[in-house]
Amino acid sequence: MTTTRTGFSNELGRYSQMARRAAASYIPNQETSRYLVAPATDYLARGGKGLRPALCLATCEAFGGTVDDALGSAAALELFHTAFLIHDDVEDGSELRRGKPTLHRSFGRALAINAGDGLAVFALGALKGNQRRLGRRLAARVWSEFDFMALQTVEGQAIELGWQRDGRTDLTPDDYLDMIMKKTCWYTTVLPLRVGALIGTQGAVDPTPMVRFGFFLGAAFQIRDDILNLTGSPDLYGKEARGDLREGKRTLMLLHLLTAADPIHRHQLERYLATDPHFRSDALIEEVFALMQEHGSVEFANEFAQGIARSAAVAFEEAFVDVGDSPARRFVKGLIAYMVERDR
Amino acid sequence: MTNRRDLVADVQLFGLFSAAAVVERYAGMVDRATSNDRLDVLPSMPDEPPPPLELGRAARLTDAYLRFLATTTELVESRTERKPGAPVIERALFPAVRPAGSSATSVWVHNLTTQSSGGLHVEVTDLASLGGVVIPAATVSVSPAKIDRIGPSTSREVRLRVDVGEGQPSGHYHGLVLISTAPDEPVALQLEVLNREEARR
Numbered sequence: 450m451t452t453t454r455t456g457f458s459n460e461l462g463r464y465s466q467m468a469r470r471a472a473a474s475y476i477p478n479q480e481t482s483r484y485l486v487a488p489a490t491d492y493l494a495r496g497g498k499g500l501r502p503a504l505c506l507a508t509c510e511a512f513g514g515t516v517d518d519a520l521g522s523a524a525a526l527e528l529f530h531t532a533f534l535i536h537d538d539v540e541d542g543s544e545l546r547r548g549k550p551t552l553h554r555s556f557g558r559a560l561a562i563n564a565g566d567g568l569a570v571f572a573l574g575a576l577k578g579n580q581r582r583l584g585r586r587l588a589a590r591v592w593s594e595f596d597f598m599a600l601q602t603v604e605g606q607a608i609e610l611g612w613q614r615d616g617r618t619d620l621t622p623d624d625y626l627d628m629i630m631k632k633t634c635w636y637t638t639v640l641p642l643r644v645g646a647l648i649g650t651q652g653a654v655d656p657t658p659m660v661r662f663g664f665f666l667g668a669a670f671q672i673r674d675d676i677l678n679l680t681g682s683p684d685l686y687g688k689e690a691r692g693d694l695r696e697g698k699r700t701l702m703l704l705h706l707l708t709a710a711d712p713i714h715r716h717q718l719e720r721y722l723a724t725d726p727h728f729r730s731d732a733l734i735e736e737v738f739a740l741m742q743e744h745g746s747v748e749f750a751n752e753f754a755q756g757i758a759r760s761a762a763v764a765f766e767e768a769f770v771d772v773g774d775s776p777a778r779r780f781v782k783g784l785i786a787y788m789v790e791r792d793r
Numbered sequence: 794m795t796n797r798r799d800l801v802a803d804v805q806l807f808g809l810f811s812a813a814a815v816v817e818r819y820a821g822m823v824d825r826a827t828s829n830d831r832l833d834v835l836p837s838m839p840d841e842p843p844p845p846l847e848l849g850r851a852a853r854l855t856d857a858y859l860r861f862l863a864t865t866t867e868l869v870e871s872r873t874e875r876k877p878g879a880p881v882i883e884r885a886l887f888p889a890v891r892p893a894g895s896s897a898t899s900v901w902v903h904n905l906t907t908q909s910s911g912g913l914h915v916e917v918t919d920l921a922s923l924g925g926v927v928i929p930a931a932t933v934s935v936s937p938a939k940i941d942r943i944g945p946s947t948s949r950e951v952r953l954r955v956d957v958g959e960g961q962p963s964g965h966y967h968g969l970v971l972i973s974t975a976p977d978e979p980v981a982l983q984l985e986v987l988n989r990e991e992a993r994r
Contacts, residue, residue, distance in 0.1 A: 590827065593826070593827040594827060596826075597823055597826040597827055622807070622811050623811055623814065623815075626811050626812060626814075626815045627815060627818075630815050630819060639823075643823075657820055657824065660816055660819055660820045660823060661813075661816045661820070664812060664815060664816050664819070665812055665816075668812055668815075749804055752801050752804040752805050752808070753804050753805070753807060753808035754808060755805050755808070756804065756805030756806060756807065756808030756809040756812075757808045757809060757812045759805065759809065759946070759947070759948060760809045760812060760813065760901070760948065762947070763947065763948055763949065763950060767950075
């Protein structure tokens with residue numbers, strides 16, 4: 450028996466809504482200045498997929514816990530995620546987020562950055578609440594999982610930004626995978642799975658297999674995200690088309706093209722990457738995209754992700770081997786196809 | 794002329810192979826980072842420091858990059874025809890290890906066909922250095938050594954672990970992973986045993 454796509458979407462929406470409500474409850478809007486509350490609640494109010502908290506809540510349920518047990522952690526995840534998004538948008542100079550102007554365009558850079566800081570503080574409040582529900586030891590374990598995740602995430606972001614600043618063109622797919630493990634996978638999939646399983650079992654599970662499943666799932670997600678940035682519809686995807694190319698992000702497609710291009714095109718590409726992003730015209734971006742299409746770079750990344758997704762299916766069975774069938778288990782399994790096939 | 798199916802399979806395998814190597818590096822890292830708050834029910838931490846991975850990583854990276862290049866060039870036209878239904882298995886590289894240490898890696902057996910494979914056995918040969926020094930196959934555990942079936946278009950992981958003796962000379966050791974249903978496609982298995990000075994770095 451499998452979860453149907455409609456059923457999957459409904460479940461995703463249900464988990465996501467619960468987590469967003471819980472996240473909003475940790476933002477003290479009564480006695481706090483509107484200069485903080487308004488920008489801090491803006492992205493949360495725009496919706497979003499809610500994949501991370503949904504994965505955490507469903508994993509907790511699958512391992513025998515309740516949604517309420519993991520709601521504080523799921524809320525903290527959503528708050529951290531929103532904080533990361535705001536700061537990422539500033540760092541990348543992005544124009545759109547979830548189909549609307551980015552926060553720094555709506556509120557100005559200073560208030561946007563401060564709102565990101567504020568959301569990280571609110572996330573700490575959500576985690577503090579775990580102690581009452583989960584007990585001191587389990588709450589401390591969950592805290593240490595978040596602590597490790599946060600370090601990985603900011604380091605991953607630093608690596609990506611550093612590559613762009615230094616004009617690095619000597620990177621391999623291994624470097625890319627290492628970077629997305631830190632930047633994306635840890636907080637998108639690995640941590641939600643590990644924390645969900647720990648809470649669901651009151652700390653009785655060894656969460657090690659979740660690293661494998663979580664990374665395969667998260668890597669497939671990130672590569673799909675990179676592909677959608679190149680080829681997806683901005684209406685569905687919610688960000689400006691080919692924004693990664695404009696920023697010079699070292700995606701798998703770009704690394705492939707750097708390797709596959711003949712010396713002349715490679716030289717052109719290196720000059721493009723050495724140019725200040727503000728001077729990368731639409732025509733130049735389209736030229737690079739055309740080269741990617743010509744050399745099969747998107748197709749390469751797609752198949753690369755498919756291989757990882759196939760491994761994710763195996764790793765899922767390994768990580769959930771002792772977990773009985775349930776709607777929550779089927780939901781987590783359904784995420785594998787969703788991550789690779791999504792169009793938004 | 795490029796064989797598209799082979800190309801797709803190669804790229805998918807490349808993705809799988811590269812991702813598995815990343816997991817190997819991070820699985821121990823998170824355990825160490827969260828160990829202060831571990832609960833008693835969780836496995837205890839090993840006393841010894843983790844095996845040095847950098848040399849293994851460099852070799853793996855080189856290997857992965859070569860595969861990457863291979864996918865962007867014309868594929869070999871005279872590629873050996875695979876027997877229908879025979880699962881595909883890839884090469885394996887143990888992270889470098891010091892004497893008296895152990896090292897683990899995985900190989901994946903892929904069934905790229907649309908039918909389930911039959912049962913198969915996986916075994917490992919002795920690992921031998923160029924100087925003729927041997928690490929016996931008996932010191933390499935294979936789990937699972939027997940696979941009843943692999944579903945269509947799915948893969949199974951086989952874990953390999955080698956325990957290196959205290960007096961094992963340093964050097965590069967080479968062996969083979971043998972899969973019963975693909976006897977013509979042994980997989981190269983490599984291990985570097987570090988000398989004591991390298992192990993201290």
